Amino acid sequence: MKKTLAYLGERALLTLISVVLLFPIAWMFLTAFKQPRDAYSLSLNFEPTLQNFVTVFSDPWNLGSMVMNSVIVATVTVLIAVPCAALAAYSFSRFRVKGRKFLFFLILSTQFIPAVVIVLPFFLMFRQLDMLDTRLALIIVNLAIVTPFVIWMIKGFIDAIPTDSEEAAMIDGASRLRVIKDIVMPMAAPGIMTSSIFCFILTWNEFLFALILSRRDAVTLPVGLVSFRTERGDLWELMSAAGVMITVPIFIMALFIQKHFTRGMTAGAVK
Amino acid sequence: MAEVRLVDIEKKYGNFLAVPKQSLTIHDGEFLVLLGPSGCGKTTTMRMIAGLEDITSGDIMIKGERINDKPPKDRDIAMVFQNYGLYPHMTVRQNIEYPLKLRGMDKASRKDRVMETAEKVELDALLERRPSELSGGQRQRVALARAIVRTPSIFLMDEPLSNLDAKLRVTMRAELKHLHHELGVTTVYVTHDQMEAMTLASRVAVMREGRIVQLDTPKKIYAEPADLFVAGFIGSPSMNLIDGAVKGGVFRTDGVEVPVDLGDRDGVVLGIRPEELEITQDTDAAIGGKLYALELTGESTLVTLRNGPTSVCARGHADFEADIDSPCHLVPKDGARFHLFDRASGERLR
Ligand SMILES: Nc1ncnc2c1ncn2[C@@H]1O[C@H](COP(=O)(O)OP(=O)(O)O)[C@@H](O)[C@H]1O
Ligand SMILES: [Mg+2]
Numbered sequence: 001m002k003k004t005l006a007y008l009g010e011r012a013l014l015t016l017i018s019v020v021l022l023f024p025i026a027w028m029f030l031t032a033f034k035q036p037r038d039a040y041s042l043s044l045n046f047e048p049t050l051q052n053f054v055t056v057f058s059d060p061w062n063l064g065s066m067v068m069n070s071v072i073v074a075t076v077t078v079l080i081a082v083p084c085a086a087l088a089a090y091s092f093s094r095f096r097v098k099g100r101k102f103l104f105f106l107i108l109s110t111q112f113i114p115a116v117v118i119v120l121p122f123f124l125m126f127r128q129l130d131m132l133d134t135r136l137a138l139i140i141v142n143l144a145i146v147t148p149f150v151i152w153m154i155k156g157f158i159d160a161i162p163t164d165s166e167e168a169a170m171i172d173g174a175s176r177l178r179v180i181k182d183i184v185m186p187m188a189a190p191g192i193m194t195s196s197i198f199c200f201i202l203t204w205n206e207f208l209f210a211l212i213l214s215r216r217d218a219v220t221l222p223v224g225l226v227s228f229r230t231e232r233g234d235l236w237e238l239m240s241a242a243g244v245m246i247t248v249p250i251f252i253m254a255l256f257i258q259k260h261f262t263r264g265m266t267a268g269a270v271k
Numbered sequence: 272m273a274e275v276r277l278v279d280i281e282k283k284y285g286n287f288l289a290v291p292k293q294s295l296t297i298h299d300g301e302f303l304v305l306l307g308p309s310g311c312g313k314t315t316t317m318r319m320i321a322g323l324e325d326i327t328s329g330d331i332m333i334k335g336e337r338i339n340d341k342p343p344k345d346r347d348i349a350m351v352f353q354n355y356g357l358y359p360h361m362t363v364r365q366n367i368e369y370p371l372k373l374r375g376m377d378k379a380s381r382k383d384r385v386m387e388t389a390e391k392v393e394l395d396a397l398l399e400r401r402p403s404e405l406s407g408g409q410r411q412r413v414a415l416a417r418a419i420v421r422t423p424s425i426f427l428m429d430e431p432l433s434n435l436d437a438k439l440r441v442t443m444r445a446e447l448k449h450l451h452h453e454l455g456v457t458t459v460y461v462t463h464d465q466m467e468a469m470t471l472a473s474r475v476a477v478m479r480e481g482r483i484v485q486l487d488t489p490k491k492i493y494a495e496p497a498d499l500f501v502a503g504f505i506g507s508p509s510m511n512l513i514d515g516a517v518k519g520g521v522f523r524t525d526g527v528e529v530p531v532d533l534g535d536r537d538g539v540v541l542g543i544r545p546e547e548l549e550i551t552q553d554t555d556a557a558i559g560g561k562l563y564a565l566e567l568t569g570e571s572t573l574v575t576l577r578n579g580p581t582s583v584c585a586r587g588h589a590d591f592e593a594d595i596d597s598p599c600h601l602v603p604k605d606g607a608r609f610h611l612f613d614r615a616s617g618e619r620l621r
Binding site: 162164165166167168169170171172173174175176178182183186187189 | 321323342343344348349350352354355356357358359360369370373374414417
């Protein structure tokens with residue numbers, strides 16, 4: 001009896017937390033399919049429409065180009081950051097170089113600096129270089145933000161891989177780079193995949209730098225959202241439709257991680 | 272084909288001296304076994320030869336060339352790791368094939384070679400599995416196959432049979448011995464199993480706390496152990512080591528009286544092998560006491576008798592039967608060897 005009560009209590013609490021967490025998301029998804037007149041109503045009894053998605057992709061909103069910007073910035077950032085970070089992480093994990101602890105701390109310490117503090121110097125720098133409002137500027141900034149984090153994350157995964165297989169490969173005749181390619185990367189693949197997706201999400205959702213460094217050509221989705229706050233008021237149904245565009249890819253990626261990469265890759269290597 | 276020379280090598284882990292300064296020459300084509308209890312530095316020594324561990328000081332020479340700074344891949348060595356070190360994301364076939372692939376062997380020859388090797392270690396039915404789907408013994412055989420799939424200048428094997436069941440271990444032992452006979456490749460083999468060492472080795476290096484205490488043929492090590500440690504380590508059941516004193520040319524202690532060729536001395540240990548003792552009805556025999564235990568091993572019976580602090584084991588006939596606690600007497604067989612050691616230093620006296 002007591003047990004059931006505890007169980008019910010636990011359930012109730014979990015349900016409450018889920019509702020609080022999920023309500024805004026559910027609200028966003030519903031609103032995305034509402035007509036403007038229904039936007040503020042809490043009733044589920046509304047006539048769904050896809051018009052909002054059509055509207056956000058046409059003039060004057062032109063969400064298409066923002067989607068393009070976001071995809072390019074996030075993808076290129078991941079494609080550059082992850083391979084570099086993986087090599088750096090491997091070195092930090094395996095080579096006993098003097099001062100490596102300090103160097104690693106230095107890299108991590110970049111993460112302690114509040115973004116607001118450095119956004120202005122970045123702005124000035126890119127203005128000087130005449131790179132404001134370019135995707136390249138955003139990619140560079142995102143690389144600076146994300147790479148240390150990804151190094152730290154991948155290092156954790158590589159630390160957990162026993163060195164025996166690598167040593168075996170070196171004896172078998174592989175060079176260090178070959179070992180990394182043939183042995184370490186496949187074994188670290190789940191971790192690297194997870195890190196890549198994290199990296200993508202961080203870049204995809206990045207708001208502050210994109211807001212300051214872009215104006216018209218390089219505007220990304222999160223920044224684009226702001227444009228739905230107009231002098232005519234907040235266009236919630238359009239903002240929600242755009243919000244869905246931001247959320248769905250991330251959601252699909254999360255599912256993908258769960259499905260393919262939760263399985264450990266090191267099982268069976270050693271005793 | 273290669274001679275390996277370790278010259279004044281020393282290995283420290285921080286302040287911990289794992290292998291003290293010493294030299295060792297492994298002859299071309301020799302099967303050298305490093306034998307010693309767990310933690311005595313066998314793996315460390317082997318890893319230094321392989322180039323996986325920096326040496327603190329000294330030189331390693333292979334074929335007369337100093338290779339201290341050569342990476343493992345350029346030393347032309349194949350190694351079986353104590354912890355296997357398999358490639359978990361590859362199938363058994365890919366694991367065994369990998370060294371051949373790195374050497375650029377063509378696909379067809381690789382396939383044949385892998386099959387041939389897999390059959391040797393009885394893995395041919397498991398080629399498409401991954402290491403995680405194998406038992407410990409099977410994994411160990413993959414590690415072994417991966418090493419013997421090619422013909423290097425040197426084989427390094429770190430307890431390659433430790434995880435196999437008794438029967439397969441004997442089969443694989445014979446397989447390894449045959450392989451060595453066939454290829455004649457210089458082999459360094461690590462084990463803590465003296466039986467494996469005795470059966471496989473051209474020479475055995477018995478190690479203790481990082482130091483090689485005796486380096487000789489199995490026969491010589493068995494017949495003339497250099498000190499108490501080796502005496503107790505080699506042989507199964509191990510040599511009887513009896514504490515006593517020598518006076519007037521006779522070694523004496525409770526229940527034991529044996530004439531020996533040694534001056535008067537206290538703190539002497541007499542060593543005699545169980546297989547060199549036999550049971551007798553003669554009550555004046557050299558060794559006497561009460562029967563303490565009888566263990567039938569199949570081909571013989573191990574007879575242990577006690578007298579005060581003295582405990583002596585003999586290998587008797589399989590049919591031998593007697594009551595526990597009944598009086599029992601042992602005599603050395605013709606040609607039996609008495610080994611005499613100094614209790615304090617462990618050194619061999621005679
Ligand atoms: N990486 C290491 N760091 C510190 N001590 C080590 C390391 N590897 C081995 N040792 C120590 O060196 C000694 C010899 O180890 P090892 O060569 O593995 O012994 P064995 O193979 O004979 O069992 C042990 O006392 C062990 O604790
Ligand atoms: Mg070992």
